[in-house]
Amino acid sequence: xxxxxxxxxxxAPVVPGVARTSGTDGGEIVHPGRDRYHxxxxxxxxxxxxxxxxxxxxxxxxxxxxxxPDGVAPARFEVVAVLLSMAQRRRVRVRVQVxxxxxxxxxxxxxxxxxxxxxxxxxxxxxxxxxxxxxxxxILMPEDWEGHPLRKDFGVGRVPVQFKEAPGPR
Amino acid sequence: xxPESRSLLSQETAEGSQEMASRDATAPAxxxxxxxxxxxxxxxxxxxxxxxxxxxxxxxxxxxxxGPQHPSTHGVLRLMMELDGETVLRTKPxxxxxxxxxxxxxxxxxYQQGATNVTRMDYLSPLNNELVFALATxxxxxxxxxxRALWIRMLLSELQRVSSHxxxxxxxxxxxxxxxxMIFGFRERELVLAFFEKTTxxxxxxxxxxxxxxxxxxxxxxxxxxxxxxxxxxxxLDDYDELLTGQPIFRERxxxxxxxxxxxxxxxxxxGPILRSTGVPWDLRRTMPYLAYDEVDFxxxxxxxxxxxxxxxxxxxxxxxxxxxxxxxxxxxxAGDYRVQDKKVTPPPRARxxxxxxxxxHHFKIFTEGYKxxxxxxxxxVESPRGELGCYLVSDGSSKPYRLHIRAxxxxxxxxxxxxxxxxxxxxxxxxxSSVDPVMGEVDR
Amino acid sequence: MGLEDLQHNFLTGRIEDLVKWARRNSVWPVTxxxxxxxxEMMAVGAADFDISRFGMEVxxxxxxxxxxxxxxxxxxxxxxxxxRQVYDQMMEPKWVISMGVCASTGGMFNNYAIVQGVDQxxxxxxxxxxxxxxxxxxxxxxxxxxxxxxxGAITRRRGAPxxxxxxxxxxxxxxxDAVRLGTPR
Numbered sequence: 001x002x003x004x005x006x007x008x009x010x011x012a013p014v015v016p017g018v019a020r021t022s023g024t025d026g027g028e029i030v031h032p033g034r035d036r037y038h039x040x041x042x043x044x045x046x047x048x049x050x051x052x053x054x055x056x057x058x059x060x061x062x063x064x065x066x067x068x069p070d071g072v073a074p075a076r077f078e079v080v081a082v083l084l085s086m087a088q089r090r091r092v093r094v095r096v097q098v099x100x101x102x103x104x105x106x107x108x109x110x111x112x113x114x115x116x117x118x119x120x121x122x123x124x125x126x127x128x129x130x131x132x133x134x135x136x137x138x139i140l141m142p143e144d145w146e147g148h149p150l151r152k153d154f155g156v157g158r159v160p161v162q163f164k165e166a167p168g169p170r
Numbered sequence: 171x172x173p174e175s176r177s178l179l180s181q182e183t184a185e186g187s188q189e190m191a192s193r194d195a196t197a198p199a200x201x202x203x204x205x206x207x208x209x210x211x212x213x214x215x216x217x218x219x220x221x222x223x224x225x226x227x228x229x230x231x232x233x234x235x236x237g238p239q240h241p242s243t244h245g246v247l248r249l250m251m252e253l254d255g256e257t258v259l260r261t262k263p264x265x266x267x268x269x270x271x272x273x274x275x276x277x278x279x280x281y282q283q284g285a286t287n288v289t290r291m292d293y294l295s296p297l298n299n300e301l302v303f304a305l306a307t308x309x310x311x312x313x314x315x316x317x318r319a320l321w322i323r324m325l326l327s328e329l330q331r332v333s334s335h336x337x338x339x340x341x342x343x344x345x346x347x348x349x350x351x352m353i354f355g356f357r358e359r360e361l362v363l364a365f366f367e368k369t370t371x372x373x374x375x376x377x378x379x380x381x382x383x384x385x386x387x388x389x390x391x392x393x394x395x396x397x398x399x400x401x402x403x404x405x406x407l408d409d410y411d412e413l414l415t416g417q418p419i420f421r422e423r424x425x426x427x428x429x430x431x432x433x434x435x436x437x438x439x440x441x442g443p444i445l446r447s448t449g450v451p452w453d454l455r456r457t458m459p460y461l462a463y464d465e466v467d468f469x470x471x472x473x474x475x476x477x478x479x480x481x482x483x484x485x486x487x488x489x490x491x492x493x494x495x496x497x498x499x500x501x502x503x504x505a506g507d508y509r510v511q512d513k514k515v516t517p518p519p520r521a522r523x524x525x526x527x528x529x530x531x532h533h534f535k536i537f538t539e540g541y542k543x544x545x546x547x548x549x550x551x552v553e554s555p556r557g558e559l560g561c562y563l564v565s566d567g568s569s570k571p572y573r574l575h576i577r578a579x580x581x582x583x584x585x586x587x588x589x590x591x592x593x594x595x596x597x598x599x600x601x602x603x604s605s606v607d608p609v610m611g612e613v614d615r
Numbered sequence: 616m617g618l619e620d621l622q623h624n625f626l627t628g629r630i631e632d633l634v635k636w637a638r639r640n641s642v643w644p645v646t647x648x649x650x651x652x653x654x655e656m657m658a659v660g661a662a663d664f665d666i667s668r669f670g671m672e673v674x675x676x677x678x679x680x681x682x683x684x685x686x687x688x689x690x691x692x693x694x695x696x697x698x699r700q701v702y703d704q705m706m707e708p709k710w711v712i713s714m715g716v717c718a719s720t721g722g723m724f725n726n727y728a729i730v731q732g733v734d735q736x737x738x739x740x741x742x743x744x745x746x747x748x749x750x751x752x753x754x755x756x757x758x759x760x761x762x763x764x765x766x767g768a769i770t771r772r773r774g775a776p777x778x779x780x781x782x783x784x785x786x787x788x789x790x791x792d793a794v795r796l797g798t799p800r
Binding site for chain 2: 646647648649650651653654655657658661662663676688689691692693694697701723724726727728729746747749
């Protein structure tokens with residue numbers, strides 16, 4: 001899974017010079033840096049990726065180690081945007097690394113209006129700030145909730161249940 | 171803006187304040203989107219904000235709150251609507267009233283247990299949730315399923331689509347005012363649920379489609395049961411067609427209401443019947459097939475105007491197309507294994523556990539510790555009755571998902587609700603919500 | 616002057632029976648379907664399982680007009696205050712059925728987001744377990760509630776200290792094995 005592997009049947013990269021890998025499912029993944037993220041997605045949009053299928057985030061705090069191409073420094077958070085081209089019937093995943101101490105990344109709202117709710121959810125669950133978002137507020141949790149639930153250092157919040165049995169695997 | 175009306179906009183409610191920005195703070199880009207809403211500009215073309223008189227004095231408009239408990243049967247959705255008299259200007263859907271932390275729970279359960287969690291998201295078509303989770307896990311595992319497993323899954327998925335759309339027709343009829351449709355819709359749905367109970371053991375939230383195949387084979391005599399369902403549904407669909415489609419009140423309430431254009435739908439990432447009602451023939455079963463959908467014959471139903479009536483017609487006819495697929499499945503289901511014969515992934519049959527020590531150990535390990543899935547990440551999507559249902563799964567090599575994210579179609583489709591309701595009447599709000607068909611379980615997860 | 620002032624005698628016994636009969640034969644639920652259990656609740660309202668034979672098919676949207684709140688589904692942190700508000704708006708006498716394991720105890724979701732049992736928020740009369748409870752189970756819960764109304768006190772005040780003999784601590788139905796569907800009373 002190294003970058004720049006030229007395979008015969010793979011479509012040409014939309015934005016040359018950006019690290020590109022193949023996913024486990026054979027899908028195409030692009031790894032722009034945080035500064036080029038918005039431009040890369042805009043280039044994809046112009047190249048025919050009309051729809052943003054999904055946008056979410058992952059907290060890699062407790063992950064043992066993931067495959068990244070050379071030149072991409074892993075950070076704690078990753079924002080993953082799945083772009084869909086209906087004409088070409090394919091999807092491209094755009095993964096951008098977001099550091100923990102400065103969790104700000106550009107918003108895709110001006111390119112895809114559908115990013116609004118998805119980015120709000122990523123903010124609510126992970127605390128990643130999307131600059132340029134029209135209304136970045138909590139969407140799933142109550143507005144005065146403190147903490148970001150899907151971060152790995154936020155506990156599940158399990159209430160101990162009084163059973164007289166050995167503690168289970170969880 | 172008077173100070174009083176400004177404070178009204180950031181009213182403290184018992185749940186905290188939910189603010190709507192005042193109108194003069196709205197950026198021209200967003201104003202353009204509002205003013206360019208569908209009924210006046212059918213192509214969704216670019217509008218110059220200076221061409222329209224967007225100056226309004228705010229004391230003409232009021233903000234009312236609908237929900238989260240309300241007569242519409244579509245769950246705990248709260249709408250803050252800005253009204254000018256009876257006309258809806260801007261809407262803010264407020265969600266989160268059913269947030270269950272399922273994505274967090276998914277990180278605590280093994281892959282074998284994952285279906286129990288995921289199935290409760292879209293509770294009107296639970297087998298689809300299980301299917302997408304199982305497909306994602308199988309991609310990570312790199313296993314291929316035997317053909318019978320694929321066809322059984324397809325059978326269940328299409329039956330689920332029939333039951334979900336019948337449920338939609340029932341609740342849509344109820345929301346629009348036809349209680350008869352509510353009773354009728356549930357009648358057929360009971361047939362399908364009885365079949366599910368016979369096959370999977372429960373009427374809802376089945377936990378049947380698991381990574382590796384399905385939990386059990388189809389019971390004896392299933393072909394007759396499915397035939398009975400198909401015959402009944404075919405006949406009664408014509409009844410429902412007659413009950414609703416030509417009925418003047420129904421047509422008045424649905425035609426031209428809640429319209430959305432194709433450009434707006436694509437920009438808002440709407441999929442499923444909403445996108446197809448605008449004329450875009452995007453159905454994942456046809457365009458990016460999974461299971462064995464490329465081997466069966468069916469049509470993709472599209473609408474023209476993008477209004478509520480188009481979405482009703484699409485769902486009605488999708489039931490017919492599902493019946494068509496089911497008849498083909500009935501004839502062509504291959505014999506064979508209903509799950510992959512990989513001992514590390516699928517538990518052994520119960521009888522084997524008494525005979526073989528290995529089988530016992532495998533069963534034990536799979537159900538307590540779980541099987542380990544190689545490290546990686548994958549995004550898989552299927553066509554649920556509501557649109558593109560996707561699963562983004564990140565694995566760290568252990569027996570539990572590292573990150574489970576479900577791209578819920580209703581969550582994304584709800585963003586098209588303000589555009590649909592813009593310029594409509596308050597009384598149409600319930601009908602429009604109903605035609606978006608949100609299932610709050612998957613919206614909030 | 617109200618029902619509380621009546622002394623117990625033969626005539627008031629009859630009146631009590633009449634009042635209880637009237638109350639249990641027209642318990643109107645408020646629409647409080649939250650999640651998957653709501654679908655089974657709607658199925659109970661539909662033709663195959665018909666609660667109209669018990670006089671209950673009118674699900675009132677307004678809590679002022681309702682007697683029963685069937686909390687059908689998981690109650691999240693954001694929804695709990697709303698639940699309490701709707702419950703407070705209902706007029707006495709009112710009952711609560713906690714339908715499903717999520718409403719009864721938090722169910723399979725023991726995490727930050729779900730209230731672990733709706734009895735943390737409102738007092739519950741009948742718990743109906745299941746995930747979701749099949750319509751027959753919900754009907755059994757409803758009939759248990761009818762039995763409770765039939766044998767309970769009509770002037771029971773919620774939250775009042777358990778004083779009189781009619782308090783419901785330790786209540787068991789008089790005919791626990793005979794809660795049959797459709798038995799006329």
